[in-house]
Amino acid sequence: MSGIVHTVTTDWGQMFPLLVENLGLTLYMVVVTLIIGGLLGLVLGILLYTTRRGNILQNVVVFNVLNVVVNIVRPIPFIILIATLGPLTLAVVGTTIGSNAAIFAMIVGATFGIARIVEQNLVTIDPGTIEAARAAGAGPWRIIFTLLVPEALGPLILGYTFVFIAIVDMSAIAGVIGGRGLGDFAIQYGYARFNWEITFAVVVVIVVLVQLVQFLGNWLARKALRR
Amino acid sequence: MPTIVQFEAVSKTFETKQQTVTAIDGIDLSVEEGEIFGVIGYSGAGKSTLVRLVNGLERISAGRLLVDGQDVGRMRESELRKVRLGIGMIFQQFNLFQSRTVAGNVAYPLRVAGWKKPDRDRRVAELLDFVGLLNRAHDYPDQLSGGQKQRVGIARALATSPKLLLADESTSALDPETTQEVLRLLQKVNRELGVTIIVITHEMDVVRSIADRVAVLEHGKIVEQGAVFDVFSNPQTDTARRFISTVIRNQPSDNDLDRLQKAHTGRIVNVEIHESLRIGSILSHAFSDHGVQFEVVYGGIGAIQERSFGSLTLELDGPETSVDALIAQLGSVTTVEEVRA
Ligand SMILES: Nc1ncnc2c1ncn2[C@@H]1O[C@H](COP(=O)(O)OP(=O)(O)OP(=O)(O)O)[C@@H](O)[C@H]1O
Ligand SMILES: [Mg+2]
Numbered sequence: 001m002s003g004i005v006h007t008v009t010t011d012w013g014q015m016f017p018l019l020v021e022n023l024g025l026t027l028y029m030v031v032v033t034l035i036i037g038g039l040l041g042l043v044l045g046i047l048l049y050t051t052r053r054g055n056i057l058q059n060v061v062v063f064n065v066l067n068v069v070v071n072i073v074r075p076i077p078f079i080i081l082i083a084t085l086g087p088l089t090l091a092v093v094g095t096t097i098g099s100n101a102a103i104f105a106m107i108v109g110a111t112f113g114i115a116r117i118v119e120q121n122l123v124t125i126d127p128g129t130i131e132a133a134r135a136a137g138a139g140p141w142r143i144i145f146t147l148l149v150p151e152a153l154g155p156l157i158l159g160y161t162f163v164f165i166a167i168v169d170m171s172a173i174a175g176v177i178g179g180r181g182l183g184d185f186a187i188q189y190g191y192a193r194f195n196w197e198i199t200f201a202v203v204v205v206i207v208v209l210v211q212l213v214q215f216l217g218n219w220l221a222r223k224a225l226r227r
Numbered sequence: 228m229p230t231i232v233q234f235e236a237v238s239k240t241f242e243t244k245q246q247t248v249t250a251i252d253g254i255d256l257s258v259e260e261g262e263i264f265g266v267i268g269y270s271g272a273g274k275s276t277l278v279r280l281v282n283g284l285e286r287i288s289a290g291r292l293l294v295d296g297q298d299v300g301r302m303r304e305s306e307l308r309k310v311r312l313g314i315g316m317i318f319q320q321f322n323l324f325q326s327r328t329v330a331g332n333v334a335y336p337l338r339v340a341g342w343k344k345p346d347r348d349r350r351v352a353e354l355l356d357f358v359g360l361l362n363r364a365h366d367y368p369d370q371l372s373g374g375q376k377q378r379v380g381i382a383r384a385l386a387t388s389p390k391l392l393l394a395d396e397s398t399s400a401l402d403p404e405t406t407q408e409v410l411r412l413l414q415k416v417n418r419e420l421g422v423t424i425i426v427i428t429h430e431m432d433v434v435r436s437i438a439d440r441v442a443v444l445e446h447g448k449i450v451e452q453g454a455v456f457d458v459f460s461n462p463q464t465d466t467a468r469r470f471i472s473t474v475i476r477n478q479p480s481d482n483d484l485d486r487l488q489k490a491h492t493g494r495i496v497n498v499e500i501h502e503s504l505r506i507g508s509i510l511s512h513a514f515s516d517h518g519v520q521f522e523v524v525y526g527g528i529g530a531i532q533e534r535s536f537g538s539l540t541l542e543l544d545g546p547e548t549s550v551d552a553l554i555a556q557l558g559s560v561t562t563v564e565e566v567r568a
Contacts, residue, residue, distance in 0.1 A: 128322035135282055135316035135393075136336040136383070137308045146338070150326040224326075226367060 010197045019185065019198075023205055026181035029103050029171045034164060037110030041163075044070070044111060045118025046144055056130065056140040073112045078170050081109055082177055102179030106170045113166060117159040121152045154225035161217025165210055182206060230293075231391055231423050232258040232281055237290035237300075239276055239447075250276040252447035253290070260390070263417050263424045265438030265455065267431060267470055273447040274427045278393045281425065282314045283307035295390065312340050315384030315422075319396035321376040323368040329355065329379050330364040336386040354382040358412060374405035381412060385422070392416065392424045398433060410436045431470040435459070435531050443467050459531050460501070477527035477538040484566060487524050493544035496554060499562040500528055502535040509556055510541075517553045519545035540566065 048066050050057040076084065082105045089096050093104050125148060133143050149156070172183025182202050190199030239251035250273045258264045268274050279285040280292060280299075287300040299310060323332050330351050337347045355361040358378040368376055377397060384392055394413065398406040414437050416422050426438060434441050434455060442452035443466055450464045462468045472478070478497060479487060487495060500506060513519045521541050528537030543550045557563045 126320075126322070126325075128318060128320050129324055131284065132316070132318065132322035132324070132383075133335070133339075134284060135311055135314070136386075137311040137339045138335075139305070139308055142339065146335075147324065151324065153326065 010195060015189065015198060015201075018189070019182075019201060019205065022180060022182050022185035023209075025099060025179075026168070026171050026183070029099060029106060029174060029179065029181055030164065030167050032103050033106040033110050033167050033170070034160070037107040037167070038114060038160060038163070040107070040111040041114025042118055044115035045122065046148065048115060048119040049122040049148075050140065050144065056134075056143055070112050070115055073108070074116060078105070078109050078173050079176065081105060082173070097178040099174075099179050099181075102171070102174030102177055105177075106167060106174065109170055110163060110167055114160070114163050117163060118156065121155040121159055122148055124155065125151045154221045157217055157221040157224055161214055161221075164213050164217070168206065168210065228259040228261060230257045231260045231295055232256075232425070233291075233293040234280075235291040235293075237280065237292050238288050239273075239280060239285060240288045250447055251280065251287075254447070254449055256442060256449060256452070258423060258425060259440075260423055261417075261421055262439045263413070263426060263437050265426045265428065265434035265441040266444055267428055267434050267441060268444035269429060269466075272444045274429075274444055275395055276447075277444065278316075278395050278425060278427050281391075281393055282311050282316060312336070312387050313389050313391070315381075315387075315389040315392040317377065317380045317384045317392070317394045317397045319399045321368070321373075321380045321400075323376055323379055323383075325368055328365050328367055329360060329371070332368065332379055333382045333386055336383060340387050350386065351382075354385060357385075358382045372405075373401050374408055377401065377405075377409050378412060381409075381416065385416065385420070388420075390421075390423060392422050393427075394424060395427045396429070397426070399428070399430070406433070407436070413437060431474045434470075435474055435529075439532070443470065454532075456531050456534055456536065460499075460536050474529065477525075477529075479525045479540055479566070483525060487540070487542075491522070491524060491542040493520075493522070493542040494550055495524065495566045496541050496543060496557075497564045497566055498539050498541060498557055500526075500535070500537045500539055501561065504561050506539075506557070506561065509553075509560070513543075513553055517545065517549040517556075519543050519549050519553045 044066065047057070047062065048070065049055065051059040051063040051066070053060065053063070073081070085105050085108060086096050089101050089104050093101050095101055129147060129151060130143060133147050138146070171179065171181050174181060175184025175187055182205065186199050186202040189195060190202060234254045234256040237251060237254045238249065241248040241250060254277070266274055266277060276285055280287055281294055283299050283302065290300070291298065292300045294310065295313065297310060299307065302310065324335065327335065333351045333354050334347050337350060342350070351364070352361065355364055358381055360375060360378055360382070363371065363375065368379065371379065397413070398409050401409060410433065413424060413426070417424050426433060428434060438455050440453060441455045441458050442449045443458070443464065444450070445466050451458060451462065451467045458467055459471055462471055498506060510521055513521050521543050523539055524542050525540035526538055528535055530536065543553060554563055554565065
C-alpha cells in the first residue's frame, strides 16, 4: 500500500492506546453530560410544559421566564456558548480549561436542548388522560411522575438518543478548551499532522459508537411503545 | 331520597382573550341519591362544563354547589382531590392510560387513594370481573375495541366505590349496539351497586334507555326538567320536542301531512297513546256506535321507562256529527288533536 495520501506512516502501537484513552474521555464527558444535563433538561422541560396556561401547574410568570431563557440560550452555537459561559464556568468549576470546564458548558447546552425536546414530547400526550387522572384525585406531582413521564416514555427515549449524538458533537468541540477526547485527538494527531488514517480511525469509532447507541435507543423505545 | 348534587343559581364564565363566555347561566338543579339523571343538550350547550363543575375540574363562578353535602365551590384544590376519590368519571374518548395495562388503568385510582398492593389486586380483579374483562387484564388499551375500552373506563371510575358516577358523552364514540351494551352496564352499576349516575348526552336514545329524570340544557340554562316520561309525553319547549322526535317519530311532519291530505278524504286526527288507555276498544266500536270508519295513517308507539307511549294519526270517515261524537269520546280518555277538518 503506497500512494500520495500516505504522507505519514502511523505507529499504531503508540497511537492505539491514545485512541482508547481519548475514547474513554469522550465517553466520560458525554455520559456525565447526558446524566446531569438529561435530568436538568427533564425538569426544565416538564416545568415548561406544566406551567403553560391551562396546564396542571399553570403559572404565567414562571412559564414566560423559562420560555424566554430557553429561547435565548438554545440557538447559541456551542463554541460561542463556551466562550459566553467563561466567567460562570470559572465561578462554578474553578477553571475555564480542561475536561471539567468542557463538561460544564456541555451540561448547560444539553439542558436547554433537552428541555425543548421533553416539552415537545409531553405536548403530544392526550390531555384527556390528564383529565382522567385529575378526576381520579391525582395531584400535579403524581400526574407528572405516574402519567406524563410513562405516557411519553417511548418518544422521550428517542429524544435522548438524538441528544446523545448532539452531545458527542459538542464533546468534539470541547477540544478547543483543552477538553481532549476524540475530537481533539482527530484534530491534533490526524488533521494537524496530515495523518488521514488517524482521522479515519476516529470517524469509524464515532460512527460505531453512535450506531450502537441509536440501536439501543430504538430497541428501548420499541419496548416502551410495545410495537 | 336525599339529594347528592345540588346546584343553586350556579354560573360558570370563562374569560378568554377576546370575550367572556357564560357556559353555565344560573342553574338550579338537584340530583337525588340512587337515580340516573340525564342532561341533554346540543353541542356547546354547556353539558361538559356542567358535569366538570361537580367534581371541581372546573370551578363555579357564582352560586352554590353542594356535592354529598360538601360545598365544593368553596374548597381548595387539595380538599377537592379527596372529594374526587368519591366521584367516578367516564369520558367520550375513554381517556385510558396507554402506558398501562387494563389492570394498571383500573388500579390507578386505588394507588392515588393509597391502597396496598394485595388489596389493589383483589379489587381490580373484582372490578374487571364485574365489567366482564377479567381475561383482558394484562392487555393494553390499544388492543381493545371501543366498547371494551369504555368498560375499562367504567371499571376504573368505580375503583374506589364512589357514590356518584359522571358520564360525559360516554357512548357517543360507539356504534348503536355497543352503545346499548355500555348503557346496560351503566344500568347494572346503578341497580346493583346503588351508584348515582349523571349522564351527559346529545342523544335522546341514551336518556330514554336509562335515565329516570332529565334536564334539557340550552345556552347554559335548563329549559325543561322532570321525569323522563313526563318530558317525553308532554314536552314544553321546541328543543325538547326536537330531541324527542329523534327517537319517536310519531307525529306526521308538514310534508307527511300534505301527503296524507292528498291520499285521504276523511278528517285526520292525532291521538296520544298511553299504556293504560283502551283506545282499541273505542275504535273497535266506532262503526257500531257511531257509524264511523277509521284508518290508521301514521304513528308510532315506543317505551320509555317501561311504559308505552306514542301517538297514532287516524283518518275518520263518516257523517260530520258522528265523527264529532267519536272525537269527543276519544277526547274523554286522551288528548286528541284534529290536524285537518
Ligand atoms: N376552557 C374554556 N375556555 C373558554 N370557553 C370554554 C371553555 N370550556 C368551555 N367553553 C365554552 O363554554 C361553552 C360550553 O362548552 P361545553 O364544552 O360545556 O359544551 P358541551 O355542551 O359539552 O358541548 P359538546 O356537546 O360539543 O361537548 C362553549 O361555548 C365553549 O366554547
Ligand atoms: Mg361536551
